[in-house]
Amino acid sequence: MAFVDVRMPPGWDGVETTARIWEVDPDLQVVICTAYSDCSWNEMLEKLGRSDRLVILKKPFDSVEVLQLANSLTRKWHLLQESKNKVAGLEETVVIRTAQMVQEQEKFKDIFENSPEGIFQISADGRFLTANPALAGIFGYISPKELIEQLTDRQKQLYADPARLAEFQTRLQQERIVRDFQSEIKCQDGSRKWISETACKVTKLDGSLLHYQGFVVDITAQKIAEKERDSMEVHLRQAQRLEAVGQLAAGIAHEINTPIQYIGDNIHFIKESLTGLEQLLRNYQQLAAAAQTKTVTPELIATVESSAGTLNIAYLSQEIPLAVQQSLEGVASVAKIVRAMKEFSHPGNAERIASDLNHAIETTITVASNEWKYVAEMVTDFASDLPKVSCFPSEFNQAILNLIVNAAHAIGDVVEKVEGTKGVIKISTRQDGPWVEIKVSDTGSGIPEGIRHRIFDPFFTTKEVGKGTGQGLTLAWATVVDKHGGQLHD
Numbered sequence: 001m002a003f004v005d006v007r008m009p010p011g012w013d014g015v016e017t018t019a020r021i022w023e024v025d026p027d028l029q030v031v032i033c034t035a036y037s038d039c040s041w042n043e044m045l046e047k048l049g050r051s052d053r054l055v056i057l058k059k060p061f062d063s064v065e066v067l068q069l070a071n072s073l074t075r076k077w078h079l080l081q082e083s084k085n086k087v088a089g090l091e092e093t094v095v096i097r098t099a100q101m102v103q104e105q106e107k108f109k110d111i112f113e114n115s116p117e118g119i120f121q122i123s124a125d126g127r128f129l130t131a132n133p134a135l136a137g138i139f140g141y142i143s144p145k146e147l148i149e150q151l152t153d154r155q156k157q158l159y160a161d162p163a164r165l166a167e168f169q170t171r172l173q174q175e176r177i178v179r180d181f182q183s184e185i186k187c188q189d190g191s192r193k194w195i196s197e198t199a200c201k202v203t204k205l206d207g208s209l210l211h212y213q214g215f216v217v218d219i220t221a222q223k224i225a226e227k228e229r230d231s232m233e234v235h236l237r238q239a240q241r242l243e244a245v246g247q248l249a250a251g252i253a254h255e256i257n258t259p260i261q262y263i264g265d266n267i268h269f270i271k272e273s274l275t276g277l278e279q280l281l282r283n284y285q286q287l288a289a290a291a292q293t294k295t296v297t298p299e300l301i302a303t304v305e306s307s308a309g310t311l312n313i314a315y316l317s318q319e320i321p322l323a324v325q326q327s328l329e330g331v332a333s334v335a336k337i338v339r340a341m342k343e344f345s346h347p348g349n350a351e352r353i354a355s356d357l358n359h360a361i362e363t364t365i366t367v368a369s370n371e372w373k374y375v376a377e378m379v380t381d382f383a384s385d386l387p388k389v390s391c392f393p394s395e396f397n398q399a400i401l402n403l404i405v406n407a408a409h410a411i412g413d414v415v416e417k418v419e420g421t422k423g424v425i426k427i428s429t430r431q432d433g434p435w436v437e438i439k440v441s442d443t444g445s446g447i448p449e450g451i452r453h454r455i456f457d458p459f460f461t462t463k464e465v466g467k468g469t470g471q472g473l474t475l476a477w478a479t480v481v482d483k484h485g486g487q488l489h490d
Helices: 014-024 041-048 063-114 133-139 144-150 154-158 162-174 220-293 298-311 313-344 357-367 393-415 449-454 472-483
Strands: 002-005 030-034 054-058 118-122 128-131 177-186 192-203 209-218 353-355 376-381 389-391 423-432 435-442
Touching (some): 030 063, 041 054, 054 063, 162 177, 192 220, 353 393, 357 393, 376 393, 389 393, 393 423, 393 435
Parallel strands (some): 030 054, 376 423
Antiparallel strands (some): 118 128, 177 192, 423 435
16 A cells, blocks of 8 residues: 655656556555645546545544554455455356356257257247257157247147047146156157157246256157067967867867767667657557547557557656756756857957956866866865956966966876875965955975975976976966066965
């Protein structure tokens, strides 16, 4: 700082000296000592301008005043230098940070422009605010500019299913972010695609909506692949069912052959009996005609009596109705087996349907009867109040068949050691809260504790080579757990 007197002869006065010094050092703090006799305050302001670096000290003054001014203005000068240094440091930081931000912007711009995923911002009324080239390509537009200009109402112009649009809008209002929302869209060229969309709301500080933003992925190829896979799975499941029917064909043929045989025997008996009865009826007709004309002879009466005695009318009266009844029962038995085969081998539905599980299990038991009836007794304990369950019936039947066949084989390994014995297969159903529980148990040898954790692994089997594929329980697991979201355990 400097103390300057207004009067400084010869040469520059104090005001001129101050102006010259400030040209060299604008930060210098100056105290001008004056009695206002030579230069007024207004004249000083005209020459020096208004400045916080200028203090007027009126004469006469005390030394204390000088000391206080010296301390204060010196401290002020130091603070000014520190402030300038900090400002200079901040300016340098701003320059560096600005350069970094420019680099980041360039990087994000590069990502935005070259991303394979569509990136967007849309307003609350559905207008596109920003879009990248990938998004324009997904929707069938040449450029983002064309998309923004022509696609004025995204919601109404894009979505193929209005209900799907309503669901997406509802979820956006209720949730902070909606992930992987799949929908079918109508493209600008008239084609249709499937997209997976992730979007979120961007809000102001007060919570009001600013816009929506997110990204879009074209999953059309994935959808086509899923459809083809689903079709292949349907064909595979059908092939598995037909394979199972083929493996059981000999047993099913035997099951049908038994009632067919006694139906045939009964029909032959009825046919032979009707031949004799037909002759007897003709004899009775002759006797009735002779009685009307009063020409009955002892020979005619003897013929009728002989014919009736040969046929044993009492025996036929008892056996023919019985033969008819047995034949009807045989027909019903065959019809039951055929109906069960038809239900079991049905291709099934692409969607779940409400099914009677008790009836489905009964059908499978019938189809598999030749697998178990020689080694086990089948005991069922079905809950009469079991509700219908939404499921894929044909796949459920296949899973039950696999369990029954496994049970029969396990019992067969035990009873073959003791001739004339049979085991027991028990199947029960019950409702357990929101679940339906199905239990299949048998009196076979069971599965050793050490390998139970592997029983659902593909191709794992405890049977001899050539007797098992290791797929039965794996397919049951896929049906119960993967397909229906249920539980399967030993």
